[in-house]
Amino acid sequence: MGDHPNGVCHMAEGGETIHAWLATTEGKEFLGSVKQLPYLFKVLSIRLALSIQSHPDKALAQKLHHDRPDLYKDPNHKPEIAVALTDFVGMCGFRPVSEISAFCKKFPELGSLLGADICKQLDENADGALKNAYSTLMRADGEAVAEAITAIVSRAPDAGDEAHSLAVELDRQFPGGDVGVLSVFFLNIVHMVPGQCLYLKANTPHAYVSGDIMECMACSDNVIRGGLTPKYKDVEVLLKSLVFESRPASILRPTHVKCGAACEASTYAPDDIDDFEVVKVDAAGEGQLVPSRQCMSMGIIISGKGTINGMSLSQGEVIAIRAGAEISIVPKAGSEMEVFIGACGRNYSD
Missing domain, CATH: 2.60.120.10 (Jelly Rolls)
Known part of the structure; x- marks a missing residue:
């Protein structure tokens, strides 16, 4: 949902691209x-x-x-x-270096792939150890990577070792020695x-x-x-x-706001960027109002059916919401609606 050239969506009525529609008088008003x-x-x-x-x-x-x-x-x-x-x-993101070092000891094939000097750096948490280790892994010879993966995933399952279990699954999905399989030992799960x-x-x-x-x-x-x-x-x-x-x-922890007797809006908004935010609305009962946004929003029905700003919608349908308009969400009588709304951040300007 958006107007990036690699994935432009289309208007349900008329079939024109959202990019073309946003250039019309109506589209500019919505934008x-x-x-x-x-x-x-x-x-x-x-x-x-x-x-x-x-x-x-x-x-x-x-x-x-x-x-x-x-x-x-x-x-x-x-x-x-x-x-x-x-x-x-x-x-x-990257795991603690101590965990990566422990994996190198638990799985000698991983340690051998990185080399003794890198393993020593990890063990001592030396400056640059993480960068050196991951760079060595990603640049390693393809045949050596494939041999290490085969040896590691062939080991008997170890109860509680989530990284090993995930490596086995990723090797099943991407067989043949994809180096990404070994990233499970470097990244947080x-x-x-x-x-x-x-x-x-x-x-x-x-x-x-x-x-x-x-x-x-x-x-x-x-x-x-x-x-x-x-x-x-x-x-x-x-x-x-x-x-x-x-x-x-x-x-990211959302902020929760009651927007009606039986409605809660949860807003997910990173505090260091303004390009976007997401509002999750769980609505039941009579119509609920969600505050307006300064640029066009897009709402998608994840479950239930009802109306958004007077338009009847059901699961999977998407609506463009005019900039500055309050968002009225009315579930069908006796039902509930889960709606996600994408919007620009409150302080966004271009």
Whole structure:
């Protein structure tokens, strides 16, 4: 849902692209004071793990787009959030160095792949150890990587060793020695239940493994891939771009606001960017009002049926909401509605 050239949506009536519609008088009125939609809004159902990847900050995005417009289609950054609709598993950010060092001892094949000097750096948590170790892994000889993966996944399951179990599953999905399989020993494994939200900042390594999510991001399609994919892997750019810091995944806590006797709106808004925010509305009973946004919003019905601003909608349908308009959500009598709304941040300007 958005007007990026790589994934333009269309209007239900007439079939014109949202990009063309936003250029009309009506579209400009809906868009508001901004020149274009600053966000993309997606529903993802993850059947196979998505690639080990990161997204560039603005400065890097501009350089990549200038140098390789065939790969990097726009000059924008791509921070994003993922709100779980079902139980979710993913990987995000680097583990503590002590955990990576322990894996090298537990799985000698991993330690051998990295080499004794790197393992010593990890064991001592030396300056640059994390960067050196992950760079060595991602640049390792393909045949050596495949041999290490085969040896590791062939080991008997160890109860409680989630990383090993995930490596086995990822090798099943991406057989043949994909180096991304071994990233499970470097990255935090993240679990979320419905309603929880993961915030993915620029230059953060991550991969979605399973589950259903609402995803919202800055209007960009820039992805730097490193593994778990048959697509082009830009390993050197990935390694130059990553922030090599061990830190927990960033779980974004929403603010909750009652918007009626039987309605609650939960807003997921990163505090360091203004390109987007997401509002989750759980509505029951009579009509509920959600505050307006300064630019056009897009709402999708995840469950239930009813009306949004007078338009009848059911599960899976999407509505464009005029800038500045209060959002009236009225479930069908005796039912409930779950609605997600994508919008620009409250302080956004272009």
